[in-house]
Amino acid sequence: MSVREEQIKEIAKLLSKEKRVVFLTGAGISVPSGIPDFRSPQGIWTKYDMNEYGTLSAFMKNPEKLWTFFWDIYEMGATAKPNSGHKALAEIEKIREKIGKHTVIITQNIDLLHTKAGNKYVIELHGNPEKLVCLKCGENYELNEFKIEREKKLPPRCKKCGEILKMDIILFGEQLKTDTIKNAFYEAQMADLIIAVGTSLAVSPANSLFFYGKKRGIINLEMPIIPVFEADFILLGDASKILPQIVYKLKDIVYNEKPDLERNDK
Numbered sequence: 261m262s263v264r265e266e267q268i269k270e271i272a273k274l275l276s277k278e279k280r281v282v283f284l285t286g287a288g289i290s291v292p293s294g295i296p297d298f299r300s301p302q303g304i305w306t307k308y309d310m311n312e313y314g315t316l317s318a319f320m321k322n323p324e325k326l327w328t329f330f331w332d333i334y335e336m337g338a339t340a341k342p343n344s345g346h347k348a349l350a351e352i353e354k355i356r357e358k359i360g361k362h363t364v365i366i367t368q369n370i371d372l373l374h375t376k377a378g379n380k381y382v383i384e385l386h387g388n389p390e391k392l393v394c395l396k397c398g399e400n401y402e403l404n405e406f407k408i409e410r411e412k413k414l415p416p417r418c419k420k421c422g423e424i425l426k427m428d429i430i431l432f433g434e435q436l437k438t439d440t441i442k443n444a445f446y447e448a449q450m451a452d453l454i455i456a457v458g459t460s461l462a463v464s465p466a467n468s469l470f471f472y473g474k475k476r477g478i479i480n481l482e483m484p485i486i487p488v489f490e491a492d493f494i495l496l497g498d499a500s501k502i503l504p505q506i507v508y509k510l511k512d513i514v515y516n517e518k519p520d521l522e523r524n525d526k
């Protein structure tokens with residue numbers, strides 16, 4: 261067995277044993293679904309200047325302009341499909357549920373692909389693009405209430421006060437929602453194992469969650485910017501290829517130990 265196969269088997273073993281597991285995911289897991297990450301050479305910030313489109317003050321100054329960015333971001337997620345990495349995480353949750361283990365996805369992504377793939381417990385740290393909020397009167401809306409605006413790529417306006425609404429995603433300079441961050445820190449602090457997948461671990465406070473795991477692992481295309489000794493294991497490579505291999509081994513372990521469980525996880 262190669263070193264890599266050994267590592268994959270060890271991770272599957274951990275997933276079969278540890279009671280509480282958190283997957284902390286980032287833009288990289290959705291790259292194979294055709295959604296670019298932010299920082300790579302093909303990343304979103306090469307199309308949109310982060311200071312002009314990615315900050316709360318930019319929205320306050322020119323909300324119409326931000327909506328060109330919001331619509332673009334939204335359409336990317338809405339038209340994308342979960343890849344084999346997302347599907348593998350949904351399978352891991354299902355298999356672990358059968359053996360009484362708790363699995364949570366804490367994602368920095370705003371593409372909703374984990375939910376589409378079938379994960380039940382997903383904490384969306386950076387918001388949900390299908391929700392809209394009025395920063396003037398506080399009214400909340402669902403994006404699907406604004407079909408004409410979506411079709412014509414216009415900024416939706418509050419039906420109460422007429423102000424341009426904001427997509428409920430976290431821009432630079434904005435606080436994360438109190439309930440969401442509380443929930444995320446609770447899950448991270450309770451976790452026996454946290455695996456960071458497809459994230460550079462460069463964005464705060466999401467990156468700090470990683471350090472709460474009693475055991476910590478990384479699955480990423482390149483080495484994230486943290487000291488190597490902070491992780492118990494690091495697997496460099498494409499998450500959409502590595503995660504299905506882990507599922508394969510996990511099934512082997514779980515169903516050999518508990519042959520009475522149904523193998524049909526689909």
Ligand code: NAD
Binds near residue numbers: 289291297298458
């Ligand atoms: P990031 O762009 O900083 O890092 C992504 C990491 O994923 C990189 O280290 C890259 O090497 C790695 N990667 C790329 N392809 C991969 C693959 N196939 N398998 C494994 N790893 C791969 O992204 P981040 O850490 O998530 O933080 C950036 C911010 O960008 C977050 O706030 C997030 O909200 C936002 N964002 C979200 C999306 C999305 O919703 N899909 C897309 C772009 C950015």
